[in-house]
Amino acid sequence: MDFDVPPETLAFANEVDGILRTPQTARLLRNVQAREDGMDGDVRELYRYLGDAGILAPSWPVEYGGRGLDFTATVALLEQLVAHRIPQNLYCISVQNVGSLILAAGSEQQRGTLLPAMASADLTACILFTEPGHGSDLAGMTTTAVRDGTGWVINGRKTYNLKSAYADLALCAVRTDPQSSQYEGITLFLVPLSAPGVVIRPIPSLADEQFHDIWFTDVRVDDDALFGSAGSGWSLITQMFAAERTGLDYYARGRHWLNVAGDRLTEDGRRPADLVRVDLARHRTRLEASKLLSCQVMQNLQQGTPDIAESSFAKWHCSETAQRIAWWALNALGPDMLERGPDTGDRVLEAAFREAPGMTISGGASEVMLDIVSSARVFDNGLTGD
Numbered sequence: 001m002d003f004d005v006p007p008e009t010l011a012f013a014n015e016v017d018g019i020l021r022t023p024q025t026a027r028l029l030r031n032v033q034a035r036e037d038g039m040d041g042d043v044r045e046l047y048r049y050l051g052d053a054g055i056l057a058p059s060w061p062v063e064y065g066g067r068g069l070d071f072t073a074t075v076a077l078l079e080q081l082v083a084h085r086i087p088q089n090l091y092c093i094s095v096q097n098v099g100s101l102i103l104a105a106g107s108e109q110q111r112g113t114l115l116p117a118m119a120s121a122d123l124t125a126c127i128l129f130t131e132p133g134h135g136s137d138l139a140g141m142t143t144t145a146v147r148d149g150t151g152w153v154i155n156g157r158k159t160y161n162l163k164s165a166y167a168d169l170a171l172c173a174v175r176t177d178p179q180s181s182q183y184e185g186i187t188l189f190l191v192p193l194s195a196p197g198v199v200i201r202p203i204p205s206l207a208d209e210q211f212h213d214i215w216f217t218d219v220r221v222d223d224d225a226l227f228g229s230a231g232s233g234w235s236l237i238t239q240m241f242a243a244e245r246t247g248l249d250y251y252a253r254g255r256h257w258l259n260v261a262g263d264r265l266t267e268d269g270r271r272p273a274d275l276v277r278v279d280l281a282r283h284r285t286r287l288e289a290s291k292l293l294s295c296q297v298m299q300n301l302q303q304g305t306p307d308i309a310e311s312s313f314a315k316w317h318c319s320e321t322a323q324r325i326a327w328w329a330l331n332a333l334g335p336d337m338l339e340r341g342p343d344t345g346d347r348v349l350e351a352a353f354r355e356a357p358g359m360t361i362s363g364g365a366s367e368v369m370l371d372i373v374s375s376a377r378v379f380d381n382g383l384t385g386d
């Protein structure tokens with residue numbers, strides 16, 4: 001493994017840090033507040049400011065709105081966004097997951113029109129894969145798209161979605177051929193969420209960000225909404241999972257939570273008890289492993305050699321580590337941290353405590369990640385290479 005950080009990445013990280021410290025960022029971040037109807041805050045205006053500054057897609061080619069930097073710039077960006085408390089879910093889903101799939105597998109027309117708009121945050125996208133009863137068992141999905149003249153008609157229901165209320169487009173997996181095998185009859189569409197027949201309803205969540213149910217009733221889309229060819233959906237989904245499961249966002253959050261907890265435990269020059277210091281060291285070491293696993297996955301993606309088992313390995317490790325840190329922080333600091341004010345680090349840790357359970361489920365449940373790892377040959381490359 002060779003993860004030397006190039007000087008361009010260090011310069012980029014400094015640039016990002018400078019932008020995130022501007023009064024404009026602070027003002028826009030203050031506007032991102034939970035709404036009275038329980039919906040999470042709208043982060044799009046803040047993203048557009050960051051998109052105008054050209055920092056949201058550092059590893060994409062310049063012609064698609066990126067900076068042409070290597071994957072280490074994306075790692076630096078995520079670390080900075082989290083450290084500056086910028087909500088990152090919509091960014092990760094839209095740019096890192098959907099955008100990266102379009103970059104890797106979209107048509108030239110889709111790349112040319114959608115990617116620059118995503119990099120500037122003028123266009124945001126979400127993912128509609130999960131259905132009631134079909135999460136880990138995704139290939140059992142029942143939402144359909146049926147050929148109708150020059151387009152398609154979609155009917156069905158998706159659930160446990162994040163961010164559809166603030167997304168323009170949804171990468172949506174549907175069944176187009178009920179006759180062929182479970183895996184062969186699946187197709188991806190990029191569906192405009194403003195299309196007639198789309199209904200989005202919030203589902204309350206323990207975490208700050210709400211889930212949504214999405215209903216499709218006779219939703220008509222044109223052929224240009226097709227992503228890939230009809231029936232190619234399963235291999236594209238697998239390709240996206242390899243890119244979605246880098247573990248990077250979990251690593252970045254775990255790192256920030258441990259930093260916040262460490263600061264609180266040592267404030268006013270206090271020296272934590274030895275057992276607490278041992279725990280801090282344990283978590284720090286696990287985070288370092290998370291970062292290496294994540295970087296390995298991202299380097300392989302950059303080199304065009306994605307590996308679903310390697311990604312599952314990283315996703316499992318990074319999400320389990322972040323979850324442990326969130327739960328440990330509550331014990332280490334005591335339950336009264338839940339009652340501290342909104343501007344203290346405790347607010348971050350309280351939100352982390354509520355977000356933690358979902359981390360080992362979103363993007364693929366931990367048991368399923370281990371199942372994929374156990375059936376792959378990832379353990380064959382020992383130090384001796386045999």
Ligand SMILES: Cc1cc2nc3c(=O)[nH]c(=O)nc-3n(C[C@H](O)[C@H](O)[C@H](O)COP(=O)(O)OP(=O)(O)OC[C@H]3O[C@@H](n4cnc5c(N)ncnc54)[C@H](O)[C@@H]3O)c2cc1C
Nearest residue numbers: 127128129130134135136160161162358361362363365367
């Ligand atoms: C925070 C969060 C955000 C999400 N965002 C999105 C989104 O934006 N878009 C979207 O489409 N979906 C999203 N999801 C849904 C997510 O992808 C599913 O919840 C996940 O795939 C698990 O599916 P399920 O909920 O149907 O649980 P199930 O698949 O029913 O799993 C229930 C339990 O059974 C275990 N299990 C299932 N199969 C096996 C197996 N073969 N072997 C061993 N154990 C097994 C699982 O590990 C889990 O513990 C999100 C979920 C969360 C928590």
